[in-house]
Amino acid sequence: MKTQFDSVSKILKNYDLCEYCAGRIISKIVVKQSSKLLGKKYLDIYNKSFNKKCYICKNLFDTLEHLGINIVEKLLDFNFKSFDLGIILKPSLLERDDYVKSKFKIKGAENLKFSIAKELEKKISKKTSANRTSDNPELFIEVNLKDESCNLRAKPLIIYGRYNKKIRNLSQKQRSCSRCNGIGCHNCEFKGIETMPSIEGTISNFLINKFDCKQVKINWIGGEDQISLVMGNGRPFFAKLLNPKKRNKILRKTYDLKDISLSELQKINVQPTGFVRFKSEVSITVETIKPVSLKQLKKLKTLENTPIDDSQDKTNFVKHIHKLNYKKIGKNQFTLELVVDGGISIKSLVQNSSLTPNISDLIKNECKCIEFDFQNILI
Numbered sequence: 001m002k003t004q005f006d007s008v009s010k011i012l013k014n015y016d017l018c019e020y021c022a023g024r025i026i027s028k029i030v031v032k033q034s035s036k037l038l039g040k041k042y043l044d045i046y047n048k049s050f051n052k053k054c055y056i057c058k059n060l061f062d063t064l065e066h067l068g069i070n071i072v073e074k075l076l077d078f079n080f081k082s083f084d085l086g087i088i089l090k091p092s093l094l095e096r097d098d099y100v101k102s103k104f105k106i107k108g109a110e111n112l113k114f115s116i117a118k119e120l121e122k123k124i125s126k127k128t129s130a131n132r133t134s135d136n137p138e139l140f141i142e143v144n145l146k147d148e149s150c151n152l153r154a155k156p157l158i159i160y161g162r163y164n165k166k167i168r169n170l171s172q173k174q175r176s177c178s179r180c181n182g183i184g185c186h187n188c189e190f191k192g193i194e195t196m197p198s199i200e201g202t203i204s205n206f207l208i209n210k211f212d213c214k215q216v217k218i219n220w221i222g223g224e225d226q227i228s229l230v231m232g233n234g235r236p237f238f239a240k241l242l243n244p245k246k247r248n249k250i251l252r253k254t255y256d257l258k259d260i261s262l263s264e265l266q267k268i269n270v271q272p273t274g275f276v277r278f279k280s281e282v283s284i285t286v287e288t289i290k291p292v293s294l295k296q297l298k299k300l301k302t303l304e305n306t307p308i309d310d311s312q313d314k315t316n317f318v319k320h321i322h323k324l325n326y327k328k329i330g331k332n333q334f335t336l337e338l339v340v341d342g343g344i345s346i347k348s349l350v351q352n353s354s355l356t357p358n359i360s361d362l363i364k365n366e367c368k369c370i371e372f373d374f375q376n377i378l379i
Contacts, residue, residue, distance in 0.1 A: 010048045011104055019043060020119075024110045025100060025109055034110045056096045057112060060145065061119065068123035071141065071150050075128055077212075078154060079248040080139040083130050088144040116145070138247065157211060157241040159251070161265040162234030162377070163199060168227045170259055172220065174200040190214050203256050205238065210251075213244035217346035221276050222342045224285045224374055232281070234364045234375035238271045252357055275315045278342035279322065281375040286337065286359070289366040291331045296363040300326050300336070308344055309356045319344050333370075346372045 008026050011017070017025065023039030032038050043049070053059055089112065097112040110118075120143065121132045130139075142151040165172075174193040176182035190209065192215050193201060204216040221236040228372035255262045303321045310319070319341035328334045340349075348355045350369040360367045 002114070007041060007104055008291070009046060010047050011100070012042065015055040015100060016048075016052040017043075018057060018059060018061055020115060021054055021056045021097075022048075022111070024104060024112070024115050025056075025104075028106055028109045029104075029106055034115070054261065057093055057099060057116075060093070060116065063148070064116065064119050065146075067143070067148055067150075068127075070148075071120070071143065072124060072127045074150055074152060075124070075139075075141075078139055078152065080128075080154065080244050081130055082133045082137045083124065083128075083139040083141055084132060084134050084137040085121060085124075086140065086142040087113045087117050087120075087148060088142065089113055089116070090146055127299065134203070152243075154213075154243045154247065157244045157247050158268050158271045159207065159239040159241065159265060160236070160268050161239070162230075162236050162263050163203065163230065164234040164261045164263070165199060165228070165230040165259070166225070166261065167259050168229065168371075171196075171198045171226045172200065172223050174198040174204070184215050191216075193351070197259075198262075199260055202260055203237070203262070206255065206257055206262075207239055207241055210246070210249055211241055211244040212246045213241040216240070217242065219271065221379070222276055223282060225372065227371055229373040230377075231373060234261075235374065235377050236264075236276075236278070236379060238268075275317065275343070276379065277317065279288040279378040280338075280340055280342055281378070282336075282338045282340060282346060282372055283375055284338065284346060284350065284372040285329075286334050286336060286371040287368045287370050288332045288334075288363075289368075292328065292334060292363065292365055294328055296365060297326045297334055299327060299362050300324055300359065303359075303362070304356065306357065308341075308349070310348070311354050313343065315343055317341075317343070321349075340376075362377060 007029050011025060012022065019036045019039035019040065019236055022043055023036055024034045026042055027034035027038060069116065093112060101109055125131060136155065138141055138155045140153045174196060177185060177188035177192055179185050179187040180192065182192040185190045188194065191204065193204065200218055203218065207213065207216050217240040219238040224230055249264050251267060253263060253265050301324060304324050305322065307318045308321065321338055321340050323339040325337040326334055345355065347369045348358065350359050350367050352366065354361045
């Protein structure tokens with residue numbers, strides 16, 4: 001016991017410490033939990049009135065009340081039930097903390113950064129009713145105590161849904177902003193995309209406005225031509241919303257956005273990784289250079305269940321045409337109804353291309369894909 005008090009006496013005699021730092025430093029010596037009250041108790045015992053600048057933290061703890069109020073004001077814009085804290089300190093503060101603990105051979109005491117985070121955590125939890133966790137928090141709060149600034153990063157929100165494209169001459173993807181190449185800048189209002197009519201732009205703007213997020217990254221399940229329609233159950237997609245403030249907004253299953261409609265919308269926890277396998281039901285109108293005969297078209301049935309080889313395909317999945325029906329509608333025209341594996345390029349399948357077999361080669365007649373529409377997408 002005498003040795004304990006000797007160590008505490010030496011620390012408090014040689015260094016002016018605030019109640020917080022005194023409590024931290026001596027907690028392991030007196031075998032008590034670190035607290036401001038513990039520090040105050042021993043400062044009173046040794047008649048060390050706390051009216052000088054703390055050797056370790058330079059009275060940083062005194063600023064936390066005001067800083068906590070400023071942080072909570074910024075948090076009012078965000079919906080969150082859990083958060084985590086990151087603290088940035090001047091290296092000199094940490095060095096002095098380590099020096100005192102090393103000089104008096106104190107092991108296992110709370111470090112300064114942990115103690116500050118603990119105090120801020122109490123203030124934030126009390127005002128917001130949110131809990132601190134390091135396990136996938138909905139909001140990460142980075143507090144820079146060098147300049148008393150605060151940076152907030154909300155956990156991305158993942159949305160699954162399908163879209164139907166109701167008009168032609170509307171591209172699926174938006175061009176990335178030419179200034180920032182999709183990263184986000186003042187020129188594109190930090191959306192990462194240029195302003196032009198597209199499915200991506202329509203969905204992105206809808207989700208940005210609804211959830212007050214900075215940017216939307218869409219993972220498409222297949223794609224279509226600019227002039228193609230997407231009908232039936234619609235094309236599936238996953239949208240990753242970056243830094244959403246209003247994550248608790250109610251999301252209906254369906255929305256009509258004029259040129260496109262959305263369905264099956266729902267928030268999900270995890271976005272699938274890698275290639276998502278799917279099938280497409282497609283209607284195609286084909287035009288030929290030379291007149292086409294029914295005898296030639298009968299050869300197309302051999303495509304059913306035949307592997308389609310694409311030298312440019314990087315998915316390493318063997319793809320097939322599962323069902324094929326044809327109908328001659330003119331001397332140089334016919335239609336196709338196909339059920340094909342996702343990832344097969346419809347235009348490349350019809351026209352001379354790297355795909356083997358392809359329809360032009362099979363019927364020995366150069367074909368052109370006039371238009372193709374998607375009736376259903378099957379996952």
